[in-house]
Amino acid sequence: MKMSRSAFMVFVLSILLVLSGCFSGQTETSPEPADEKKSGGEQKSGEKKILRLNNNEEPGSLHPGTAQGTHDSWILEHAFEGLTKKTPEGEIVEGIAKDWNVSDDGLTWTFNLRDDAKWSNGDPVTAHDFEFAWKYALNPESASEYAYQLYYLEGGEAYNSSQNKDEYAALEEKVGVKALDDLTLEVKLAEPTPYFLDLTSFYTFYPVNKKVQEANPDWALEAETYVSNGAFKLTEWKHKESMKLEKNENYYDKDKIKLDEVQFVIIDNADTAWQMYQSNELDLVYPLPPDVTGELSGTDDPEFEIAPDLAIYYYNLNNEVKPFNNVKVRKALSMAIDRKSLVEHVTQGGQQPAYGIIPPGIPDVEGDFQENSGDLFKEDAEEAKKLLQEGLAEEDMDQMPEFTLTYNTDEGHKKVAEAIQEMWRKNLDVNVTLENVEFQVKLDREKAGDYQISRGGWVGDYVDPMTFVDLWVTDGSFNDANWSNPEYDKNVKIGKTSMDQKERMEAMHKAEEILIEEMPIIPLYFYTKPFTVKPHVKGIFTPINRYPQFIYADIEK
Template structure:
């Protein structure tokens, strides 16, 4: 999923003080030395409240149109799919009590639980799932994640159609159908080994059909928001704060300990960290880079570094000279010292990336990344040579000045500044830096209005395909505007083959092609460094999700 990370908007002190008074969590409301109220324990009314930060205003809280981690953190707690994941990463029953799959891997039948309800009391039905999935695929929805539904028979044909007259017929042919209120039949275009994992992903969440049809804007405000997960959205002060409350209609409510979860929307990591130190927040993610380094060196018990299924990289706009030249692209990649970046700039235990597939994904045998090894090397001298050759092929004597665009955030800024200096020193090129709001960056990338842009991707499911299908020709998130037929061929084969060894071989080949062409520059593999107060128990960190608090508890 598209990574937002925090984009500096500059919160003022007055707002911090206001928040300090809004998010209380003590048994008694005792002011701290800064004039705010401390968080953490049960409130005087007995409620268990968790206070934390979200680094961006959600772009969309509709499962069909959400695309960023700042969206998904809310959605993963307010909604639930056919399946869900345990703290151990096991896929278990969610809205579905069980399921069957045909011998050929094409037809899946999901049987919903009898007692599942929406937050407004309506029953969750198989019709809600059929409606939601087809809504994602409807071309008029313009969902960036519609391609995740291409696994359904007829899904790509419907979503790709430009003829409105045929929409109804194409929708009817999509491979998802409610046989009755409790039975959902799914027909895939081809066998998909990781389909069950996808059913726990937010694009596959249901939507209340009645609510959507009566109010298409239901997901834009808290008072009209209807969800089916452990929590419900009850307050949304846009660009300021959000509140989730325990959903009493959730079938598994007895396992939910928290009564409220308060999100402060803060895109300045330093501000969030200060609020944590003042006991105004119970959990903070992400953290400022220098704080990560300091806490790591102290072995602080409140500091955790969890693994992440994510890669930090730079898009190179392959349609802009001289980034259209593979030698220029390779030179830029080879001119970066990744070890210095992770040890002295990001300082969160990240690993240098010499490919795009993070560790933690099973191969046919062993770990996919370990089997891949390093797919390129850093070499300043060779980079100079390649840059000169590439520029000559484009009729240029010197690299023109270009710009790195990143969404506002201190960590992105420091990384960009370090790479700017590395390229100046190693390649004698001049780079300017530009910071913009996250949504502006996304819009500029889609429009091809950039030279180099910072990007990040968290795997939507635990399979190499969640990264490899990003850069297929005309892919929704192929912001580098790159195309390679052999790459596309290998990805297509791996999407449908049920021979695990052969499909993994195809994915390895695709990654090798990608790194040989270098349309994007991998920088490092993310970790999840965060702090959590000792009285907060039960937070867990799936490899491809933000810290999860669905089963968290507050202890006195």
């Protein structure tokens, strides 16, 4: 069969595109309009620098006030900027705030904003946008899971906890954040907070364009209406398929931003993402499939890196569902797991078995908090069997009923669940059904208490033990285990409010001990960040509590 001339040309062009590696992530030629000639009459083309990544879940929310997961934050951290930001070295530096001062009692902070900060639509970023955003997150009607991070503000908890709509306006007025003028933000705290400055770089503390939000409450749902103030702007969002960020020309520090575009594909299968990386369709992959991590860990592959992480992998036990309401049953399930085998043969990424809830990397009064805590429990299969029988007897149950372990779709989570399923079968003679669901579905079911055991993970929002211990306070937003202990709550309160570092660290050590003694959750291991990145990508950095950051990345031939 003969090929027409036009079809032949299409064929040739498609072959040339493949051979030129147009999906290699290095550069993409972007021709200038034909009527725009360079001096000398020669038409030239510019090269776009495009970074291609995978996001392993569809974002649940890209509104700073309602976002709650790492699949949200990876986008937000590059599309927005708070009062402060973090350098590649982890230092907290000026962001939208050019400077600040704090009162002697540590309660009143005054932030002076830079006058050249703009939103992606050209509007100036003002102190009013920060006041509006923080109060929006605290508004009970916003249903923000992260509103509790704003309880450090005077009146924040009272406003967010109110169930009387008639008093919302009066309570909002009492919240300790106020724009004194366009460029001055006054913040009043309920108690002195040693890590407050670190919090101001976290996404719940980002500003929201007040005019945009008031004109269109759904602005964050689509790229066409999205407005942000960071180094990049969202220009395309094909839901559950892909997203595209482009350099924000209105960003005050745009000269330091080298990338023109960042393209995300949304893939919940790590094996597929890895295959795309191997075929040069992606430039950076995180997370990696466990078997790939295992293979690369024993090599000196320059594209492979294991970065530290301020994060814990654990299982939630629904404490309101029998027999998980029984502490002996909970302890039995935890003690029957071989964590060393899990990290060496399943996850294979240099993870550390967790016998507490605070990961390494957080300073104590002296030394490292996690090292000072040590192992707070031991694995013991025989003791686990004994505890399980005692606990079941206390609940008038002859044997452990079959139960379900729910995890969000991911090959790594599946392998961990399968390994623990076998450990429980072997060591306790119990049967567990595995169930995988989309991440957002898992989150929603946990909030509704519609689960028995679920996979959980937490990346620290700031570098302090409090970012972990306050997860399980009574009625806490992320206390999906539905557990409560007054003594635990008391120690968390001391850790939040004391300005005596020794006192607050001792209180948080005590809180961790109480939690492990009652085991409402099962700690499994402390994360690392194993990822691969192509040699032509420069400038990626990995803060201890963030995904790989590309704000200052560059593409080099």
